[in-house]
Amino acid sequence: MALSLEDVARLRSLQPEFPKIQLSPRRRASDSALRINIASPPAEPTAALGPNLRHIWSKQTTSKTIMNAQLPAQNSSSTVTNTLPQQNHQVPMTTVPVLPLLWGDYNGGEEPNEWMRQLDLNLPTTWSEAQKVERFRRQCAPGGLAEAWYATLMAAQTAMWSDLETAFLKKERLKAIVLKEAEIGMMLDDDKGQEWGHVRWARQVQRLAQSFGDNNCQFLDVVLDGVPDLLHDQLSDTYTDWAAFLTGVNGVSINLLARARVRAVEERTMREDIAQLKARLQPQQQMPQVRPYTANSPAYRPYPLPNINPATIPAAQAPTMMPQQPINQGQPNVIPTMSYQVPAYPPQPATPGRNPFAMMGTVPSTNLFYCYQQFPQTLSRPSAGDRTHIAAQYSALQHHPDSEAGRTAYTQQVKEWHDKHGPDAMPHTGRPYPLRPGSAPLGSRECFTCRLVTVPSHQAASCPHAPAAPQETKWREIVSSLVG
Numbered sequence: 001m002a003l004s005l006e007d008v009a010r011l012r013s014l015q016p017e018f019p020k021i022q023l024s025p026r027r028r029a030s031d032s033a034l035r036i037n038i039a040s041p042p043a044e045p046t047a048a049l050g051p052n053l054r055h056i057w058s059k060q061t062t063s064k065t066i067m068n069a070q071l072p073a074q075n076s077s078s079t080v081t082n083t084l085p086q087q088n089h090q091v092p093m094t095t096v097p098v099l100p101l102l103w104g105d106y107n108g109g110e111e112p113n114e115w116m117r118q119l120d121l122n123l124p125t126t127w128s129e130a131q132k133v134e135r136f137r138r139q140c141a142p143g144g145l146a147e148a149w150y151a152t153l154m155a156a157q158t159a160m161w162s163d164l165e166t167a168f169l170k171k172e173r174l175k176a177i178v179l180k181e182a183e184i185g186m187m188l189d190d191d192k193g194q195e196w197g198h199v200r201w202a203r204q205v206q207r208l209a210q211s212f213g214d215n216n217c218q219f220l221d222v223v224l225d226g227v228p229d230l231l232h233d234q235l236s237d238t239y240t241d242w243a244a245f246l247t248g249v250n251g252v253s254i255n256l257l258a259r260a261r262v263r264a265v266e267e268r269t270m271r272e273d274i275a276q277l278k279a280r281l282q283p284q285q286q287m288p289q290v291r292p293y294t295a296n297s298p299a300y301r302p303y304p305l306p307n308i309n310p311a312t313i314p315a316a317q318a319p320t321m322m323p324q325q326p327i328n329q330g331q332p333n334v335i336p337t338m339s340y341q342v343p344a345y346p347p348q349p350a351t352p353g354r355n356p357f358a359m360m361g362t363v364p365s366t367n368l369f370y371c372y373q374q375f376p377q378t379l380s381r382p383s384a385g386d387r388t389h390i391a392a393q394y395s396a397l398q399h400h401p402d403s404e405a406g407r408t409a410y411t412q413q414v415k416e417w418h419d420k421h422g423p424d425a426m427p428h429t430g431r432p433y434p435l436r437p438g439s440a441p442l443g444s445r446e447c448f449t450c451r452l453v454t455v456p457s458h459q460a461a462s463c464p465h466a467p468a469a470p471q472e473t474k475w476r477e478i479v480s481s482l483v484g
Contacts, residue, residue, distance in 0.1 A: 096122055096123065096124065096135070097122050099115065099118060099119055099122070099139060100115075101139060101140065101141035101144075102115055102139055102140055102141060102144070102146045103141045103144040103145060103146060104140075104141075104144055104145035104146035104149065112146070112168075112175075113169065113176065116165065116168055116169065119135070119136065119139065120165065123135065123161075129159070129160050129161045132161040132164075133158050133159075133160075133161055133164055136150075136161075136164060137150060153167065170214070170219065175222055175225075175226060177201065177204055177205055177208065178226060179197075179198060179201040179226070179227055179228065179231070180197075180228075181228040181230055182197075183197030183198060183201065184197060184198045184228065184230050184231050184257060184261075185197070185198065185254050185257040185258060185261065188200060196250075196254070198231055198249055198252070199246075199249055199250050201249075202245065202246045202249035202250070203246060205223055205242070205245075206242040206243070206245065206246050209223075209242055210242060214242075215241060215242065216240065216241060217239050217240060217241060217242060217244075217245060220237070220239055220245065221237075223245075224237065229264075229430065230257065230260055230261060230264060231249070231252065231257070233260070233430065233431070234252045234256065234257070234260075235248055235249065235252070236248060260430075263430060264430070267429055267430065274482065274483075396432065397413060397432055397433075397434050397435070398413075399435045399437075399441065400413075400437045401437055401438070402437040402438030403437070406437040407437050410434055410435075410436060410437050413434035414434055414469075417431075417433065417434060417471075425471075426470075426471060426474050427471050427474060427475040427478070428478065429478065429482075432475060433469075433471045433472050433474075433475040434472075435451070435472065436451060436468065436472065439451035439452065439468075440452055440453045442475075442476060442479045442480075442483075443479055443480060443483040445457065445480070446476065447459070447460050447463050447465075448460045448468070448473045448476050448477055448480075449463035449465060449467045449468060449473070450463050450465035450466075450468070451468050451472070451476070452465075460473075
């Protein structure tokens with residue numbers, strides 16, 4: 001079928017009859033082909049457009065196809081002109097909120113777990129692992145517990161931020177399980193049954209530590225650091241696993257805890273009494289007061305005459321008074337004169353270079369301008385009897401006499417003490433150490449090496465005797481520092 005130019009014009013005239021027909025978009029290749037064939041018809045249009053037109057007429061969409069083939073020229077240009085201009089987007093700078101420095105001691109309402117979570121939320125996601133770890137290191141307060149803990153970490157624990165955060169939360173979660181002193185030796189009854197308070201605490205610590213994968217008591221020092229002395233003194237520091245730790249806590253005698261609690265109360269009361277006693281024995285510092293001026297008070301200080309030895313004064317300089325010569329030789333002198341006699345002072349040894357203006361006598365206390373008073377001296381320290389009485393209250397152990405029976409009892413005391421507390425344990429106010437028979441009592445200003453009071457006294461560094469046991473030396477030092 002041949003298509004003439006009249007047919008093409010007739011097809012163009014059909015365009016207004018379909019103004020509202022919306023066609024689905026077609027491939028760009030077909031659009032460009034139609035635009036080229038219609039805008040620039042070839043020399044033989046029949047051969048070029050014949051197959052396409054037959055297809056168009058068979059679908060009865062001839063006018064729609066040609067209309068949409070010509071009209072997109074305007075739409076394509078508008079599409080190009082409406083393209084949004086490209087903008088250079090810059091990534092804004094990330095600002096990390098400043099948090100307070102971390103001390104790690106829970107003072108002042110500090111909560112390390114909450115602090116760590118807040119830091120994790122404030123760290124930018126674009127930061128590297130090394131930047132996050134360095135940020136944590138700089139947030140640790142200088143000289144605090146957090147900085148000391150960070151210094152103990154291995155390189156593998158600080159390589160990744162997640163590893164550092166895990167190690168931190170493990171430690172702080174264990175410290176968050178607090179054992180109160182009132183719960184030690186107290187039976188707790190709840191829906192879980194009856195159990196001693198300190199045993200339940202140890203069981204919680206064991207479960208939490210094992211959930212971290214710690215089966216060898218790596219966090220034992222962290223746990224024992226917050227245990228009250230009432231229970232801490234009965235536990236060991238060398239547990240190898242948490243099962244042994246739980247067994248040790250469960251094996252503490254309740255009667256022993258009750259006696260230790262009574263001793264703690266007595267010791268606290270004794271400390272308060274000693275503090276009050278020392279406060280009463282301290283000298284009262286008084287400032288010199290100026291007495292009011294009275295009419296009988298002298299306006300100047302009568303300076304006493306210095307002690308002068310006349311024998312030391314040269315004869316040419318000795319003060320003498322010669323008789324006055326009469327003015328008129330013809331008249332007798334009616335006013336008799338007498339020579340001045342030097343007062344006879346008792347002979348004193350000559351002191352070369354003595355300052356004649358130095359104070360050489362007692363200044364009256366009523367002097368207005370010098371206001372010097374002599375105050376009665378007050379003892380600045382308690383007497384020997386007071387110190388011995390105070391020191392005796394610190395030890396409930398008997399001080400045996402220097403006899404065969406006393407030495408035997410002393411040996412048994414030392415053996416029982418070391419069996420109970422260990423060979424290397426040191427005494428404190430809660431566990432006094434036995435005193436050697438024949439040694440000086442506590443608080444008598446004795447030598448800590450030989451344990452004797454000598455006249456004249458000597459220091460422990462220069463003591464020629466054999467040194468005492470380190471526990472007894474330490475115990476004497478503690479009591480001596482308490483009684484003054």
